Amino acid sequence: MKISKLELISLLLAAAFAAFAAGWFLRGASSAQPVRVETEDLLAQNTAVVVQTVPSVEPTPQTSPEAATPSAEGKIDLNTATKEELMTLPGIGEKRAEDIIADREANGPFRIPEDLTRVSGIGEGILEGLIDLVTVS
Numbered sequence: 023m024k025i026s027k028l029e030l031i032s033l034l035l036a037a038a039f040a041a042f043a044a045g046w047f048l049r050g051a052s053s054a055q056p057v058r059v060e061t062e063d064l065l066a067q068n069t070a071v072v073v074q075t076v077p078s079v080e081p082t083p084q085t086s087p088e089a090a091t092p093s094a095e096g097k098i099d100l101n102t103a104t105k106e107e108l109m110t111l112p113g114i115g116e117k118r119a120e121d122i123i124a125d126r127e128a129n130g131p132f133r134i135p136e137d138l139t140r141v142s143g144i145g146e147g148i149l150e151g152l153i154d155l156v157t158v159s
Contacts, residue, residue: 097157101131
């Protein structure tokens with residue numbers, strides 16, 4: 023039995039697609055575990071950085087009963103800080119403080135200080151200046 027060139031090309035393309043699809047699904051199944059482990063390592067590393075770093079920041083006076091209480095290290099809690107307290111941070115003005123509070127209300131509390139980058143206008147540069155001054159509860 024003879025097959026035409028068109029049939030041969032169709033068979034080869036079907037085999038290539040099947041191999042690609044199998045590789046795609048196998049790759050997805052095998053890459054899930056390392057990502058989870060890496061995330062846990064990063065969280066442990068961030069905790070170590072927070073424990074080792076003690077900034078020289080004076081706690082801001084509280085203006086209302088719901089105002090955030092600076093932690094023992096003088097850090098501002100991103101999940102409870104008021105707009106005025108956030109504005110005491112370098113690079114955070116009125117608009118960014120409002121954006122931080124709006125993001126916190128829309129997306130839930132910050133899990134780690136690095137989550138600040140999800141706020142529009144806060145990138146890695148601003149985060150570097152804030153990372154030692156903030157905490158999350």
